[in-house]
Amino acid sequence: MTSTIFFQQxxxxxxxxxxxxxxxxxxxxxxxxxxxxxFAHGDLLMFAAYVAIYMGALTVFPWYLSFPAAILATGILGxxxxxxxxRPLRDAPRISLLISAIGASFLMQNLAxxxxxxxxxAFPRPEVFDRVITLFDVRxxxxxxxxxxxxxxxxxxxxxxxxxxxxxxxxxxxSKDFETTRLMGINVNAVIAMTFFLGSTLAxxxxxxxxxxxxxxxxxxxxxxxxxxxxxxxxxxxxNIVGAVIGGFILGLGEILIVAFVPQLxxxxxxxxxxxxxxxLLFRPTGIMGxxxxxxS
Amino acid sequence: xxxxxxxxxLNILALLLLFSILYxxxxxxxxxxxxxxxxxxxxxxxxVSYNLVNGYCGVLHLGPNAFIAIGAYTSSLLTMSPLEKxxxxxxxxxxxxxSVLQAPFSLSLICGGVAAALFAFLISFPVFRVRGDxxxxxxxxxxxxxxxxxxxxxxxxxxxxxLKGLTPHTNLWWSxxxxxxxxxxxxxxxxxxxxxxxxxxxxxxPAAMAMGVNPxxxxxxxxxxxxxxxxxxxxxxxxxxxxISPTLFTFFLTFNxxxxxxxxxxxxxTGAVLGAILFAWGGEALRVVESPMNLxxxxxxxxxGMRMVLFSVILMLVIIFMRRGIMGHREFSxxxxxxxxxxxxxxxxxx
Amino acid sequence: xxxxxLSPERNMPMFLKIEKLVMQFGGLTAVDSFSLELQPGELVGxxxxxxxxxxTVFNMVTGTYKPSAGKIHWxxxxxxxxxxxxxxxxxxxxxFQNVRLFAEMTVLENVMVSxxxxxxxxxxxxxxxxxxxxxxxxxxxxxxxxxxRELGLAHLADEKASSLAYGQQRRLEIARALATKPRLxxxxxxxxxxxxxxxKDLAQLVREIRDKYGLTVxxxxxDMKFVMGLCERIKVLDHGITIAEGTPSEIQSNPHVIKAxxxxxxxx
Numbered sequence: 001m002t003s004t005i006f007f008q009q010x011x012x013x014x015x016x017x018x019x020x021x022x023x024x025x026x027x028x029x030x031x032x033x034x035x036x037x038x039f040a041h042g043d044l045l046m047f048a049a050y051v052a053i054y055m056g057a058l059t060v061f062p063w064y065l066s067f068p069a070a071i072l073a074t075g076i077l078g079x080x081x082x083x084x085x086x087r088p089l090r091d092a093p094r095i096s097l098l099i100s101a102i103g104a105s106f107l108m109q110n111l112a113x114x115x116x117x118x119x120x121x122a123f124p125r126p127e128v129f130d131r132v133i134t135l136f137d138v139r140x141x142x143x144x145x146x147x148x149x150x151x152x153x154x155x156x157x158x159x160x161x162x163x164x165x166x167x168x169x170x171x172x173x174x175s176k177d178f179e180t181t182r183l184m185g186i187n188v189n190a191v192i193a194m195t196f197f198l199g200s201t202l203a204x205x206x207x208x209x210x211x212x213x214x215x216x217x218x219x220x221x222x223x224x225x226x227x228x229x230x231x232x233x234x235x236x237x238x239x240n241i242v243g244a245v246i247g248g249f250i251l252g253l254g255e256i257l258i259v260a261f262v263p264q265l266x267x268x269x270x271x272x273x274x275x276x277x278x279x280x281l282l283f284r285p286t287g288i289m290g291x292x293x294x295x296x297s
Numbered sequence: 298x299x300x301x302x303x304x305x306x307l308n309i310l311a312l313l314l315l316f317s318i319l320y321x322x323x324x325x326x327x328x329x330x331x332x333x334x335x336x337x338x339x340x341x342x343x344x345v346s347y348n349l350v351n352g353y354c355g356v357l358h359l360g361p362n363a364f365i366a367i368g369a370y371t372s373s374l375l376t377m378s379p380l381e382k383x384x385x386x387x388x389x390x391x392x393x394x395x396s397v398l399q400a401p402f403s404l405s406l407i408c409g410g411v412a413a414a415l416f417a418f419l420i421s422f423p424v425f426r427v428r429g430d431x432x433x434x435x436x437x438x439x440x441x442x443x444x445x446x447x448x449x450x451x452x453x454x455x456x457x458x459x460l461k462g463l464t465p466h467t468n469l470w471w472s473x474x475x476x477x478x479x480x481x482x483x484x485x486x487x488x489x490x491x492x493x494x495x496x497x498x499x500x501x502x503p504a505a506m507a508m509g510v511n512p513x514x515x516x517x518x519x520x521x522x523x524x525x526x527x528x529x530x531x532x533x534x535x536x537x538x539x540x541i542s543p544t545l546f547t548f549f550l551t552f553n554x555x556x557x558x559x560x561x562x563x564x565x566x567t568g569a570v571l572g573a574i575l576f577a578w579g580g581e582a583l584r585v586v587e588s589p590m591n592l593x594x595x596x597x598x599x600x601x602g603m604r605m606v607l608f609s610v611i612l613m614l615v616i617i618f619m620r621r622g623i624m625g626h627r628e629f630s631x632x633x634x635x636x637x638x639x640x641x642x643x644x645x646x647x648x
Numbered sequence: 649x650x651x652x653x654l655s656p657e658r659n660m661p662m663f664l665k666i667e668k669l670v671m672q673f674g675g676l677t678a679v680d681s682f683s684l685e686l687q688p689g690e691l692v693g694x695x696x697x698x699x700x701x702x703x704t705v706f707n708m709v710t711g712t713y714k715p716s717a718g719k720i721h722w723x724x725x726x727x728x729x730x731x732x733x734x735x736x737x738x739x740x741x742x743x744f745q746n747v748r749l750f751a752e753m754t755v756l757e758n759v760m761v762s763x764x765x766x767x768x769x770x771x772x773x774x775x776x777x778x779x780x781x782x783x784x785x786x787x788x789x790x791x792x793x794x795x796x797r798e799l800g801l802a803h804l805a806d807e808k809a810s811s812l813a814y815g816q817q818r819r820l821e822i823a824r825a826l827a828t829k830p831r832l833x834x835x836x837x838x839x840x841x842x843x844x845x846x847x848k849d850l851a852q853l854v855r856e857i858r859d860k861y862g863l864t865v866x867x868x869x870x871d872m873k874f875v876m877g878l879c880e881r882i883k884v885l886d887h888g889i890t891i892a893e894g895t896p897s898e899i900q901s902n903p904h905v906i907k908a909x910x911x912x913x914x915x916x
Contacts (some may be wrong), residue, residue, distance in 0.1 A: 035429075037430040037433070085613060085617075088617045088618075089616070089617060092620060094430070095563075096616050098433055099357070099555065099559055099612065100612075100613055100616045100617060102359075102552065102555065103612040103613040104609075104613060106605060107606060107610060107613065110603075110605035110609060111606055113601065113605075114600050114601070114602045114603055114606055117601075118601065227441075230434065234431075267445075267449040268445060268446075271442045271445040271446070273438075274442050275442075277434070277435065277438055278423045278435060278438065281427055281431060281435060282423055282426060285426075285427065285431075482775045482776075485774060485775050485777050486771065486774060489771075489774035489775075489781065489785065490760065490763070490784070490785065490788060491774055493757055493761050493764065494761060494764045496757075497750045497761040500749075500752050500753065501749070501750055501751070503732075503748065504744065504748035505750070505761065506732035506736070507712075507732055507733075507736055507741070508736060508762040508764070508765075508825075508828055509733050509736035509737050509764065509765035510733055510761065510765075511731075511733045511734075512733075522775075564752075
């Protein structure tokens with residue numbers, strides 16, 4: 001492999017990894033607070049992409065208006081998801097919560113299928129992201145460079161909210177113990193709603209960049225990015241925001257570089273993430289950055 | 298007559314009734330009805346064995362699609378003749394010795410079940426190291442891995458092309474015969490001391506361990522038995538629809554089984570049977586919403602995906618508003634009916 | 649008061665011997681250098697203020713926690729760090745501080761779960777309903793009923809465990825522990841939530857089962873009257889450290905114990 005191709009693959013891997021990381025943050029935040037794998041999280045990517053497509057097609061909004069609108073709409077959908085599917089089950093056994101999440105995921109996918117149809121739609125890539133630049137003799141699409149930069153900026157913003165604001169403090173308290181949080185006079189449901197909102201907006205940002213990277217939008221486009229992002233969250237140490245992003249990078253790098261070095265494995269690419277998951281759970285269940293999660297019941 | 302004698306007679310009568318219904322449909326039923334009945338039988342087998350892990354042991358296992366796939370492929374590869382195999386595997390030939398092996402249908406079903414159980418055994422160590430959501434995602438992962446392998450290993454599964462033209466061995470006698478057999482064996486197991494140990498793990502694992510129950514051993518037992526019957530069910534399914542390919546065994550299949558056991562009531566075999574019957578019947582009945590409808594003056598186009606929307610809504614409504622499903626942990630029993638009757642009788646005798 | 653139960657093992661060198669157990673959670677030391685030797689037939693109490701590490705000791709002895717350091721010997725075997733179910737099979741049984749019954753099962757079934765380790769017939773015999781299994785099932789049912797009778801719960805055999813009154817649930821916990829056929833019984837706050845009358849009955853019951861089944865009993869309890877009246881020997885923990893050991897009268901006059909309890913008057 002020549003060094004140029006390697007460099008290209010590396011950039012490619014970093015940008016894919018940062019997408020996984022961005023989506024993984026939502027999983028890790030919700031898991032941290034509800035101890036729930038939010039199965040429907042991946043489908044938020046799909047929702048954001050469709051909203052952006054229709055905003056662009058039906059209104060005169062340029063991308064810098066339609067994208068934020070799509071992100072906001074997805075954040076609100078995240079709150080609604082919690083309200084409808086998870087909040088009625090706060091005191092239910094964990095297994096019920098997970099089944100509800102699976103139901104919500106299938107519902108979103110199939111509603112999209114019913115309303116929009118299964119034919120993939122092309123995602124119009126704004127010109128800003130479409131340019132190609134040459135860096136060290138390597139031609140790179142700017143999107144691949146913007147993606148990790150945007151991810152880092154969003155990550156820093158989120159860390160600011162979580163560690164420097166009152167809302168963030170409430171979120172951290174709630175992820176330790178609901179009872180104490182309640183005693184502190186904090187509305188736990190509001191904190192959970194905020195968590196869903198933040199996680200969902202990040203998923204939406206990830207979804208838009210995903211749709212620009214693979215510009216074919218269909219009702220099931222969120223399934224694999226969702227699963228892999230969840231695995232990234234586990235690899236990084238569930239409950240840990242920075243860990244989620246690091247896990248995303250590891251997964252993205254692993255996936256692309258393994259296929260780059262051993263092309264015969266290309267058809268097994270989708271199984272790779274699960275192999276990683278199983279290895280991590282076997283040998284380091286708390287992930288790279290994780291502390292042991294207390295069993296909240 | 299003693300209570301046990303009465304129950305034996307009632308059981309025999311129930312079996313005879315089932316036998317005559319099947320006989321009637323076998324002779325006079327339309328292909329449409331026969332297909333629904335076949336589906337019911339197979340779904341009963343699958344749901345009852347799936348419920349053994351999810352309902353009785355209380356762990357959310359999301360990989361039965363892998364067991365069904367392994368059972369379906371194993372049994373199909375065994376019933377196909379060498380010539381059929383040659384005609385199917387056009388891109389890459391089937392590897393030896395699979396290319397020459399052939400077995401009767403009954404033996405192929407057992408092999409399918411054994412292969413699925415072997416796979417379950419292999420994955421059981423990572424699976425049962427974790428619990429809760431993690432166990433769910435690991436089993437889902439193994440389900441995905443099997444699907445990817447089915448797609449990728451051309452020389453065993455024929456890849457995405459799948460296997461076509463299987464002999465339709467599965468008939469009402471097979472599908473319902475296996476369903477009844479599964480039912481008897483699983484009911485006996487869950488009502489035995491082993492079943493109690495599983496329920497104890499479900500209710501409170503630390504306490505079960507403190508009472509001397511080895512969780513791994515019992516979870517493994519349930520997992521292997523469940524995998525065996527899922528594998529057999531997969532073999533039946535393959536020889537009913539006669540064409541299999543990896544797309545048949547996605548997470549979607551698991552989702553259907555999950556709906557069945559949740560609606561029926563996790564932890565109730567009666568519930569799993571009812572759920573399977575409702576699902577097989579309802580799934581067909583709801584087909585109308587996906588096919589074009591002619592109202593005379595206008596034609597409504599069919600809406601693909603509508604059934605799944607309804608199923609997801611049903612799943613969520615049940616889990617949120619009637620968490621225990623139709624049956625909860627209750628079971629159908631003759632005792633219950635006989636007790637009722639006796640009380641009635643006693644009341645009538647009173648002046 | 650000498651133990652009325654005298655078994656041949658009375659002279660054996662080692663029954664239960666706990667040597668310098670340490671349990672650390674993160675940086676926190678919950679139990680430090682805990683040692684204890686029990687002789688067969690003894691009735692020993694473990695007391696101390698909340699958070700003293702008493703339940704942590706139970707959890708280490710029964711295998712729930714793996715000790716950070718130290719050894720547990722049981723009948724000349726090192727059982728440190730064995731899985732819980734194996735330790736139970738070796739004859740150590742426990743009850744839980746916060747009752748942990750199998751809520752969805754009947755009272756009788758709860759006890760039958762404990763008899764499962766005595767089952768001789770394999771699972772396929774159960775699935776096929778073979779006579780060997782059925783005989784075993786009858787034996788288990790009869791013996792389980794016997795334990796329920798012993799604890800005065802036989803009339804509730806077919807009730808759901810979660811429907812029992814609190815005191816009955818505690819008794820069921822003891823029945824369930826007895827059914828594993830232990831030689832050492834660990835009771836974690838058996839009198840918690842009981843009224844004085846129930847507590848008195850319980851003390852009587854503990855003595856009875858100790859004599860009838862030849863048990864050794866180690867118990868944690870906050871009710872001082874109960875502990876002082878029942879136990880022959882008492883060990884006091886505070887903040888994970890053993891601060892006193894002796895007969896009830898020795899403990900009652902020990903200045904360290906008085907000091908530890910004055911710090912938390914509600915249990916004094």
